[in-house]
Amino acid sequence: MIKAYYLDGDRLRPVTWESADKARIVWADLFGPSTAEERMIEEWLGIGVPTREEMEEIEISSRLYVEDGAYFMTATLPAHTDGDNPVMAPVTFVLAGQRLVTIRYNEPRAFQTFPMRAEKAATGCTTGELILVGLLEAIVDRLADILERAGRDVELISKGIFHPTAKKASKRDSDFQDILKQIGRKEDLASNIRDSLMTLQRLTGFLGHAVAQEKTGRDTRARVKTLSRDVISLSDHVAFMSQKVTFLLEATLGMINIEQNAIIKIVSVAAIVFLPPTLVASIYGMNFEIMPELRWGLGYPVALGLMVVSAIMPYLYFKRRGWL
Known part of the structure; x- marks a missing residue:
């Protein structure tokens, strides 16, 4: 499926690819494209677009490169992030002159919220380059929201470990088992977000070099630098959260050992008595x-x-x- 967008002043206006004037399209968003749709985009841009197998390559040279004057940037982004099991998949951003092409096989929330906001409000999206920067800002904001929610959940887990409400040992054991499962899910989430931020950190560095080479406006370069700093800050935050999750895991195992030792002590004392x-x-x-x-x-x-x-x-x- 191809979603296309025109410029309407400094707003985006969605159009259908089949009926659109290809010369006016500033952003083409490919979601799970077929081979025929990939060929149409290649004919429109005059350059090849990466396949899904190429997007999943982990080498930096396969994810960040320049070809025929177009900048290819791939990052791993999460989708279905309302729970603790997001779907991770690569998303490629192709910046070819004043046009932007995105290729993806999952649906991160930012690809829904950003076009809606850019259609209703003036967001300064006057070129493909600025659309890319705005889209990346929306992606980083979404990752920050995910980390904030995960941080609140980790605080609740911490209270459950150090301030258990159950009085019976059997109920506490059951609670600790549930807590271990929650901790495992939070660690998986933190690991996925950390991997995503690592790819975004590389992407923003590459984009900063690209805008410097293209001699874009000072405001755009400043926004890219701010975006890069935000990604680094989120990386530090997710590292801290991962350390806290590890601490909570060790604390939970310690509490379980204390409970088990108390039971063994009672049995031992009863035997001696x-x-x-x-x-x-x-x-x-x-x-x-x-x-x-x-x-x-x-x-x-x-x-x-x-x-x-x-x-x-x-x-x-x-x-x-x-x-x-």
């Missing part, structure tokens, strides 16, 4: 014929009392030592 009574009962359970207490009238209550005392004494000792 009941060991002396078991010894007394074992002695008087022997079947020897000659035992002085067998015909003693007070033998039974004395044996019971001895078992009770032998159980209480270890308990009081452990209590005094602070082991309970």
Whole structure:
């Protein structure tokens, strides 16, 4: 599918590719293009567009390059980011003179919100270069929103770890299992966003070099520099969040170990407390014929009392030592 846009002053106006005047198109957005659609774009631009396999190459030379006067820039962007399992896929931006072409196989939120905003309000999109800068700013803003939401979720996880509401050990164990799953999802999300920001950081550096080579306006160069600084700031933030998630993982495992040690301690103390009574009962359970207490009238209550005392004494000792 190809979405095309005209310039309407400093706004964007969507048009259908089939009926559009190709000379007036300033931005062509290819979403899951077919081979025929790729050929139409290549005929329109006069240059080749990368295939999906080429877009997925991880080498910088395959993602950032200049060919026939056009700048090719590929970044990995997330889609379906309302949950913790975003779909990561490469998106290629082709800046050919005053025209912009984007090639993608997923649908990041910015590709929906930016055209709508650029259609309704004056955003200064007068060239393909400025459209690219505005689109990248929308992408970075969306990534910042994702990180803010993830940061709030991490704070809630932290409260669940260090301030558990469950009183029963079994309920706390179940809660800790859920927390471990949440931590795993947040770490996956942070890892995906970190990878995306790394590709954007390279892209903005390449774009800054491109606008310097093309001698564009000072405002555009300043916006690209600001964009690059924003990406670096978000990279630092996601690194901090990843460290915090790692800390919460270790804290959760530590709390689980404490719970398990408490259970083992209770079982161990119970075994030691009941060991002396078991010894007394074992002695008087022997079947020897000659035992002085067998015909003693007070033998039974004395044996019971001895078992009770032998159980209480270890308990009081452990209590005094602070082991309970």
